[in-house]
Amino acid sequence: MKGRRGRLRLALAACAVYALLLSLSLHARSAQPRGEQATDVGRVVSARVDRTVTVRSADDARRAVLEAAAEGRKVSIAGTRHSMGGQTFYEGAVVLDLKRYDRILAVDEQARTVTAQAGATWADIQEAVNPLGLSVRVMQSQNLFTIGGSLSANIHGRDPSEGPLIAAVRSIRMLLADGSIVTASREERPELFRAAIGGFGVLGVILEATLELTADEVYESRTSLLSYREFPQRFEQAARSPDTGLLIARLSTAPEHFLERMYMTEFRRTGLPLASADRELKQDRAVELTRFVFGLQRKHDWGKSLSWSLQERLFRSEQGGLVTRNNAMRPESDFLDYRDAQHSDLLQEYFVPLSRYEAFVDGLRALLREEPLNVVNITVRYMPQNGESALSYTASEDRAALVLLINEKRSAARLERLERLTQRMIGLAQSLGGTYYLTYQPYATLEQFRRSYPGWTELAAAKRRYDPGSLFWNDWYGKYGSEEGGGRR
């Protein structure tokens, strides 16, 4: 390496070798399949999608849909990706990310409606309607979900007088496979309305929705401790009472009274003027503490016992407290915001007739004693009968909705076991005249799906009509919805 010339030669040689290596690398890179890994908050299922397109306008969405169609690719639609059954992606698909398409378009104070773009969250809506003394009719227990995703999953909430979300929808605007934008409501294209709400994004892109609102009210919270045997009757009583605004119950997962003790919290109407409670929208308090206790609950049985007794204290201190409906519908915290490398928080939900609630809980307990699963908590909500959506989960009668939060390691063996157990739990619910929720892990067998959701043929018929080329597609639909059924990944 001596001498100016020698160094120049070395430099040139290095550059030449580098150029060769660079071109080799670029060549190899271009030969690799394109795409990116897509998953959801459950991280149990994933797929390599072609690309994710951020939608900021209806034109963005239309362009992306037409481009994907021209390329012969499928289109999947995603919001905050809290559906855990492969509803937001498909191998090689173009994923439309609707989170940035999030404006509140109009709030009609007289008619009590709000019109919002699909990516707006319940938090956005609450901020827009709270100053007007209005409140959302149906939403989940957290407010971080998008309207579009909530409609696609036809979610439900804690108001026992309300059915699933579809009950509170006036109309939706949808982008269809041919690039047209149409309105669907009970009067206009009712078959599209019924199939798209709860249809997990396989008929088109829900761009906007007009939702009905209700009055914000002042509630008084009352929590009672009771056994699971006396629960159904007390629960039904509370649910049917005109004084009940919101209703939620919890089943203990503490080992000393596993699936036996329960808390039931009623938010009762007080008739007091809004000014008598704090109308400002609350932010979460003591998030870190809640998260810490939740972490203990996730990991240890004693954590579950501790959390149960802490809740008892908390409820006692909050007994009789006044809270507005809007604040009662704010989240405690996003407990699913959990990024462990190996474990996931997974939700499951079962709907059972109240008359069979006790039998279901007994069956569940026996099953979980036989094959222990880390069930962190179980909440119970009241679901009035509603058969509007093609894929309704309470089509025939009122049901208790049990939501299980399970913490599980995402290893192949553990997930295989979870799949087997899930099928048994679905079987248990079905044997008692109940059903399960489609939004979570895609573990039901095809037979179980078709038994619980006979309306799948209606969705398939709407699909043939509105998306004959099967442009809108996702993993979940590939497994359950398509008429071939389960043939494709």
Add this chain to the structure above:
Amino acid sequence: MKPMKRSALRWVMLSQNAMTLGSGIVFPFYLIQIKEIGGGFAEYGIAYGLFTICSAFLNGWFGRSSDRFGRTPLLLIGSWGMAGLFLLFPLATSIAQVYALQIAMGAFGAMQRTCEKALLADLTDGEPGRGEKIGRYQTGIALFSGIAVIAGGFLIDYFTLDLMFYAGSALLLASGLLLLRVDERGEEGQAG
């Protein structure tokens, strides 16, 4: 002799700044790269740990080698080797491949770290104001590492991660080319 050393130090600084910039613009995105492949925080930790631990074992050996063969040849191998490895990152499709790359990166990183320090010591040996010179040198490095991370944060919005690795690789190549100037002035200066 003095001006030669000073000039050599300047070239080392330029070269190592390019090095810092090149490796720094991709650094914040290793995690994304690993997630793309399907890993999580644990895999990220392992990958980063492998890099550090591998270099830990090799530092001593490379230090001795640099006493024998000179600092700059090893520094050159270090930066060009890393430039080559950066060309492989966009091709990695499994966690195991990333781990292998990180181990190799650890080896080249050890060459670079140890030889950089040794060369810095050589070039300031017996000089007045040594601390000040090293301080100034370190200022440059710190500045560029900050600039790199900030630039990376901005650029990732416009370019793919792969392109960032290619850009980083080109900067590492440039870092080596700048080192060639050191060889001329620094070591001759030392010899003289």
